[in-house]
Amino acid sequence: xxxxxxxxxxxxxxxxxxxxxxxxxxxxxxxxxxxxxxxxxxxxxxxxxxxxxxxxxxxxxxxxxxxxxxxxxxxxxxxxxxxxxxxxxxxxxxxxxxxxxxxxxxxxxxxxxxxxxxxxxxxxxxxxxxxxxxxxxxxxxxxxxxxxxxxxxxxxxxxxxxxxxxxxxxxxxxxxxxxxxxxxxxxxxxxxxxxxxxxxxxxxx
Amino acid sequence: xxxxxxxxxxxxxxxxxxxxxxxxxxxxxxxxxxxxxxxxxxxxxxxxxxxxxxxxxxxxxxxxxxxxxxxxxxxxxxxxxxxxxxxxxxxxxxxxx
Numbered sequence: 001x002x003x004x005x006x007x008x009x010x011x012x013x014x015x016x017x018x019x020x021x022x023x024x025x026x027x028x029x030x031x032x033x034x035x036x037x038x039x040x041x042x043x044x045x046x047x048x049x050x051x052x053x054x055x056x057x058x059x060x061x062x063x064x065x066x067x068x069x070x071x072x073x074x075x076x077x078x079x080x081x082x083x084x085x086x087x088x089x090x091x092x093x094x095x096x097x098x099x100x101x102x103x104x105x106x107x108x109x110x111x112x113x114x115x116x117x118x119x120x121x122x123x124x125x126x127x128x129x130x131x132x133x134x135x136x137x138x139x140x141x142x143x144x145x146x147x148x149x150x151x152x153x154x155x156x157x158x159x160x161x162x163x164x165x166x167x168x169x170x171x172x173x174x175x176x177x178x179x180x181x182x183x184x185x186x187x188x189x190x191x192x193x194x195x196x197x198x199x200x201x202x203x204x205x
Numbered sequence: 206x207x208x209x210x211x212x213x214x215x216x217x218x219x220x221x222x223x224x225x226x227x228x229x230x231x232x233x234x235x236x237x238x239x240x241x242x243x244x245x246x247x248x249x250x251x252x253x254x255x256x257x258x259x260x261x262x263x264x265x266x267x268x269x270x271x272x273x274x275x276x277x278x279x280x281x282x283x284x285x286x287x288x289x290x291x292x293x294x295x296x297x298x299x300x301x302x
Binding site: 003006007009010012013014016017019020021098104 | 244
Protein backbone atom coordinates (compact mmCIF):
# COMPACT_ATOMS: atom_id res chain seq x y z
CA UNK A 1 0.00 0.00 0.00
CA UNK A 2 2.70 2.44 1.05
CA UNK A 3 5.05 1.03 -1.52
CA UNK A 4 3.15 2.61 -4.37
CA UNK A 5 3.58 6.08 -2.93
CA UNK A 6 7.34 5.61 -2.63
CA UNK A 7 7.68 4.32 -6.17
CA UNK A 8 5.84 7.45 -7.28
CA UNK A 9 8.11 9.55 -5.06
CA UNK A 10 11.24 8.16 -6.73
CA UNK A 11 9.72 8.79 -10.15
CA UNK A 12 8.83 12.34 -9.16
CA UNK A 13 12.41 12.95 -7.95
CA UNK A 14 13.90 11.70 -11.23
CA UNK A 15 11.39 13.71 -13.26
CA UNK A 16 12.13 16.92 -11.33
CA UNK A 17 15.89 16.43 -11.61
CA UNK A 18 15.61 15.90 -15.36
CA UNK A 19 13.16 18.69 -16.02
CA UNK A 20 15.06 21.21 -13.91
CA UNK A 21 18.51 20.54 -15.35
CA UNK A 22 17.96 19.18 -18.85
CA UNK A 23 16.23 20.28 -21.98
CA UNK A 24 14.03 17.28 -22.65
CA UNK A 25 11.73 18.81 -25.23
CA UNK A 26 13.81 18.20 -28.35
CA UNK A 27 11.38 16.81 -30.85
CA UNK A 28 12.07 13.38 -32.27
CA UNK A 29 9.99 14.14 -35.33
CA UNK A 30 12.28 17.05 -36.21
CA UNK A 31 15.18 14.59 -36.17
CA UNK A 32 13.41 12.46 -38.78
CA UNK A 33 12.75 15.54 -40.93
CA UNK A 34 16.35 16.80 -40.60
CA UNK A 35 17.59 13.35 -41.60
CA UNK A 36 15.32 13.30 -44.66
CA UNK A 37 16.49 16.76 -45.72
CA UNK A 38 20.11 15.65 -45.26
CA UNK A 39 19.56 12.62 -47.51
CA UNK A 40 17.98 14.76 -50.22
CA UNK A 41 20.83 17.26 -49.88
CA UNK A 42 23.42 14.48 -50.14
CA UNK A 43 21.77 13.23 -53.33
CA UNK A 44 21.68 16.72 -54.83
CA UNK A 45 25.29 17.34 -53.82
CA UNK A 46 26.28 14.02 -55.37
CA UNK A 47 24.66 14.82 -58.69
CA UNK A 48 26.22 18.29 -58.64
CA UNK A 49 29.74 17.04 -58.04
CA UNK A 50 29.68 13.76 -59.95
CA UNK A 51 26.86 14.53 -62.39
CA UNK A 52 27.11 14.41 -66.18
CA UNK A 53 29.86 11.82 -66.24
CA UNK A 54 29.91 8.52 -68.01
CA UNK A 55 28.64 5.80 -65.73
CA UNK A 56 31.28 3.26 -66.80
CA UNK A 57 34.28 5.49 -66.38
CA UNK A 58 36.18 6.40 -63.26
CA UNK A 59 34.32 9.24 -61.64
CA UNK A 60 36.05 12.37 -60.61
CA UNK A 61 34.74 14.95 -58.22
CA UNK A 62 34.39 18.07 -60.33
CA UNK A 63 34.30 21.31 -58.46
CA UNK A 64 33.82 24.48 -60.47
CA UNK A 65 32.84 27.90 -59.17
CA UNK A 66 29.34 27.25 -60.44
CA UNK A 67 28.96 23.92 -58.68
CA UNK A 68 30.52 25.34 -55.52
CA UNK A 69 27.85 28.02 -55.25
CA UNK A 70 25.22 25.38 -55.97
CA UNK A 71 26.66 23.26 -53.15
CA UNK A 72 26.56 26.24 -50.81
CA UNK A 73 22.94 26.86 -51.76
CA UNK A 74 22.11 23.21 -51.02
CA UNK A 75 23.93 23.38 -47.69
CA UNK A 76 22.28 26.61 -46.58
CA UNK A 77 18.76 25.51 -47.51
CA UNK A 78 19.27 22.20 -45.71
CA UNK A 79 20.41 24.00 -42.56
CA UNK A 80 17.59 26.55 -42.68
CA UNK A 81 14.92 23.90 -43.32
CA UNK A 82 16.24 21.57 -40.58
CA UNK A 83 16.63 24.27 -37.95
CA UNK A 84 13.30 25.85 -38.88
CA UNK A 85 11.37 22.58 -38.55
CA UNK A 86 13.37 21.77 -35.41
CA UNK A 87 12.44 25.02 -33.69
CA UNK A 88 8.79 24.75 -34.71
CA UNK A 89 8.32 21.14 -33.57
CA UNK A 90 10.41 21.59 -30.43
CA UNK A 91 8.47 24.68 -29.35
CA UNK A 92 5.28 22.68 -29.75
CA UNK A 93 6.62 19.80 -27.67
CA UNK A 94 8.09 22.14 -25.06
CA UNK A 95 4.69 23.73 -24.52
CA UNK A 96 3.25 20.29 -23.87
CA UNK A 97 5.99 19.50 -21.32
CA UNK A 98 5.70 22.89 -19.64
CA UNK A 99 9.20 23.87 -20.75
CA UNK A 100 10.20 26.73 -22.98
CA UNK A 101 12.85 26.96 -25.67
CA UNK A 102 14.10 30.08 -23.89
CA UNK A 103 14.64 28.26 -20.58
CA UNK A 104 17.93 28.18 -18.73
CA UNK A 105 18.13 24.48 -19.64
CA UNK A 106 17.66 25.20 -23.33
CA UNK A 107 20.28 27.94 -23.20
CA UNK A 108 22.79 25.69 -21.44
CA UNK A 109 22.26 22.98 -24.03
CA UNK A 110 22.55 25.38 -26.94
CA UNK A 111 25.77 27.02 -25.70
CA UNK A 112 27.38 23.65 -25.15
CA UNK A 113 26.23 22.58 -28.59
CA UNK A 114 27.31 25.80 -30.27
CA UNK A 115 30.95 26.03 -29.16
CA UNK A 116 32.29 22.87 -30.90
CA UNK A 117 29.81 23.33 -33.76
CA UNK A 118 30.90 26.88 -34.62
CA UNK A 119 34.57 25.91 -34.25
CA UNK A 120 34.05 23.08 -36.73
CA UNK A 121 32.04 25.29 -39.06
CA UNK A 122 34.72 27.98 -39.20
CA UNK A 123 37.41 25.34 -39.68
CA UNK A 124 35.49 23.86 -42.61
CA UNK A 125 35.06 27.27 -44.25
CA UNK A 126 38.80 27.87 -43.90
CA UNK A 127 39.48 24.45 -45.47
CA UNK A 128 37.07 25.18 -48.32
CA UNK A 129 38.86 28.45 -49.05
CA UNK A 130 42.33 26.96 -48.72
CA UNK A 131 41.50 23.93 -50.82
CA UNK A 132 41.02 21.04 -48.43
CA UNK A 133 37.57 20.10 -49.67
CA UNK A 134 38.03 16.38 -49.07
CA UNK A 135 38.27 16.86 -45.30
CA UNK A 136 35.09 18.90 -44.99
CA UNK A 137 32.61 16.01 -44.85
CA UNK A 138 34.56 14.01 -42.23
CA UNK A 139 35.22 17.10 -40.12
CA UNK A 140 31.58 18.22 -40.06
CA UNK A 141 30.74 14.75 -38.73
CA UNK A 142 33.47 14.81 -36.09
CA UNK A 143 32.69 18.29 -34.80
CA UNK A 144 28.94 17.65 -34.84
CA UNK A 145 29.55 14.50 -32.79
CA UNK A 146 31.73 16.38 -30.31
CA UNK A 147 29.06 19.07 -30.01
CA UNK A 148 26.38 16.46 -29.27
CA UNK A 149 28.49 14.71 -26.63
CA UNK A 150 29.25 18.08 -25.06
CA UNK A 151 25.59 19.13 -24.97
CA UNK A 152 24.21 15.75 -23.91
CA UNK A 153 24.73 16.57 -20.22
CA UNK A 154 21.88 19.07 -20.62
CA UNK A 155 19.65 16.91 -22.80
CA UNK A 156 18.40 13.35 -23.07
CA UNK A 157 21.01 10.62 -22.61
CA UNK A 158 20.52 9.23 -26.11
CA UNK A 159 22.15 12.36 -27.52
CA UNK A 160 25.51 11.20 -26.16
CA UNK A 161 25.25 7.89 -28.03
CA UNK A 162 24.33 9.69 -31.24
CA UNK A 163 27.35 11.97 -30.75
CA UNK A 164 29.74 9.05 -30.28
CA UNK A 165 28.41 7.38 -33.43
CA UNK A 166 28.88 10.61 -35.42
CA UNK A 167 32.48 10.89 -34.19
CA UNK A 168 33.20 7.28 -35.20
CA UNK A 169 31.66 7.87 -38.64
CA UNK A 170 33.74 11.02 -39.04
CA UNK A 171 36.96 9.18 -38.23
CA UNK A 172 36.05 6.38 -40.65
CA UNK A 173 35.30 8.99 -43.30
CA UNK A 174 38.75 10.50 -42.75
CA UNK A 175 40.29 7.09 -43.35
CA UNK A 176 38.21 6.39 -46.48
CA UNK A 177 38.59 9.91 -47.74
CA UNK A 178 36.93 9.55 -51.13
CA UNK A 179 33.67 8.31 -49.62
CA UNK A 180 32.99 11.40 -47.50
CA UNK A 181 29.56 12.01 -48.97
CA UNK A 182 28.39 8.47 -48.22
CA UNK A 183 29.48 8.69 -44.59
CA UNK A 184 27.95 12.14 -44.43
CA UNK A 185 24.64 10.76 -45.72
CA UNK A 186 24.75 7.98 -43.12
CA UNK A 187 25.70 10.32 -40.27
CA UNK A 188 23.39 13.23 -40.93
CA UNK A 189 20.67 11.38 -42.82
CA UNK A 190 20.20 7.81 -41.67
CA UNK A 191 21.37 8.34 -38.07
CA UNK A 192 19.06 11.32 -37.55
CA UNK A 193 16.11 9.36 -38.85
CA UNK A 194 16.88 6.40 -36.57
CA UNK A 195 17.50 8.69 -33.59
CA UNK A 196 14.34 10.67 -34.34
CA UNK A 197 12.16 7.56 -34.51
CA UNK A 198 13.74 6.25 -31.31
CA UNK A 199 13.06 9.57 -29.53
CA UNK A 200 9.54 9.77 -30.86
CA UNK A 201 8.68 6.27 -29.65
CA UNK A 202 10.31 6.93 -26.28
CA UNK A 203 8.27 10.07 -25.67
CA UNK A 204 6.34 10.08 -22.50
CA UNK A 205 2.80 11.25 -23.21
CA UNK B 206 12.28 -2.36 8.72
CA UNK B 207 11.89 -0.04 11.72
CA UNK B 208 15.30 1.46 11.06
CA UNK B 209 14.47 2.24 7.47
CA UNK B 210 11.26 3.98 8.45
CA UNK B 211 13.23 6.05 10.93
CA UNK B 212 15.45 7.30 8.11
CA UNK B 213 12.50 8.55 6.11
CA UNK B 214 12.33 12.29 6.51
CA UNK B 215 8.93 13.80 7.35
CA UNK B 216 10.02 17.08 5.80
CA UNK B 217 10.10 15.45 2.36
CA UNK B 218 6.74 13.68 2.51
CA UNK B 219 5.07 16.46 0.58
CA UNK B 220 5.38 16.36 -3.22
CA UNK B 221 6.17 20.06 -3.57
CA UNK B 222 8.98 19.89 -1.01
CA UNK B 223 10.29 16.75 -2.66
CA UNK B 224 10.26 18.63 -5.96
CA UNK B 225 12.09 21.66 -4.58
CA UNK B 226 14.79 19.46 -3.06
CA UNK B 227 15.19 17.33 -6.23
CA UNK B 228 15.58 20.39 -8.42
CA UNK B 229 18.08 22.04 -6.08
CA UNK B 230 20.11 18.81 -5.87
CA UNK B 231 21.05 19.15 -9.55
CA UNK B 232 21.09 22.95 -9.92
CA UNK B 233 23.50 25.33 -8.20
CA UNK B 234 20.65 27.73 -7.56
CA UNK B 235 17.15 28.40 -8.77
CA UNK B 236 14.95 31.47 -8.52
CA UNK B 237 11.47 31.55 -7.05
CA UNK B 238 10.03 32.02 -10.51
CA UNK B 239 11.91 29.06 -11.97
CA UNK B 240 10.78 26.80 -9.12
CA UNK B 241 7.22 27.99 -9.50
CA UNK B 242 7.15 27.19 -13.20
CA UNK B 243 8.82 23.85 -12.71
CA UNK B 244 6.48 22.68 -9.98
CA UNK B 245 3.36 24.35 -11.36
CA UNK B 246 2.11 25.64 -7.99
CA UNK B 247 0.78 28.94 -6.69
CA UNK B 248 3.01 31.61 -5.13
CA UNK B 249 1.56 31.09 -1.66
CA UNK B 250 1.85 27.33 -1.80
CA UNK B 251 5.47 27.43 -2.95
CA UNK B 252 6.40 30.13 -0.41
CA UNK B 253 5.03 28.13 2.51
CA UNK B 254 6.94 24.99 1.49
CA UNK B 255 10.12 26.97 0.95
CA UNK B 256 9.71 28.51 4.39
CA UNK B 257 9.36 25.07 5.95
CA UNK B 258 12.56 23.88 4.28
CA UNK B 259 14.37 27.07 5.28
CA UNK B 260 13.34 26.55 8.88
CA UNK B 261 14.94 23.12 8.81
CA UNK B 262 18.03 24.78 7.30
CA UNK B 263 17.87 22.46 4.29
CA UNK B 264 17.91 25.33 1.82
CA UNK B 265 19.50 28.76 1.83
CA UNK B 266 18.52 31.85 -0.12
CA UNK B 267 20.23 34.88 -1.50
CA UNK B 268 18.49 38.11 -2.35
CA UNK B 269 19.75 40.26 -5.18
CA UNK B 270 18.53 42.66 -7.81
CA UNK B 271 18.23 41.87 -11.49
CA UNK B 272 17.37 44.98 -13.53
CA UNK B 273 16.31 46.68 -10.30
CA UNK B 274 13.79 43.94 -9.63
CA UNK B 275 14.26 41.93 -6.46
CA UNK B 276 15.23 38.35 -7.14
CA UNK B 277 15.57 35.53 -4.64
CA UNK B 278 17.57 32.49 -5.55
CA UNK B 279 17.56 29.32 -3.54
CA UNK B 280 20.30 26.74 -3.05
CA UNK B 281 20.50 23.51 -1.16
CA UNK B 282 22.59 23.50 2.04
CA UNK B 283 25.10 20.86 3.04
CA UNK B 284 22.67 19.67 5.68
CA UNK B 285 19.86 19.54 3.14
CA UNK B 286 21.95 17.55 0.68
CA UNK B 287 22.80 14.98 3.36
CA UNK B 288 19.21 14.76 4.59
CA UNK B 289 17.85 14.32 1.08
CA UNK B 290 20.38 11.62 0.19
CA UNK B 291 19.49 9.77 3.39
CA UNK B 292 15.80 10.05 2.53
CA UNK B 293 16.29 8.70 -1.00
CA UNK B 294 18.44 5.83 0.25
CA UNK B 295 15.73 5.00 2.79
CA UNK B 296 13.07 4.89 0.06
CA UNK B 297 15.29 2.70 -2.10
CA UNK B 298 15.91 0.30 0.78
CA UNK B 299 12.23 0.23 1.52
CA UNK B 300 11.44 -0.70 -2.06
CA UNK B 301 14.06 -3.44 -2.05
CA UNK B 302 12.32 -5.23 0.82
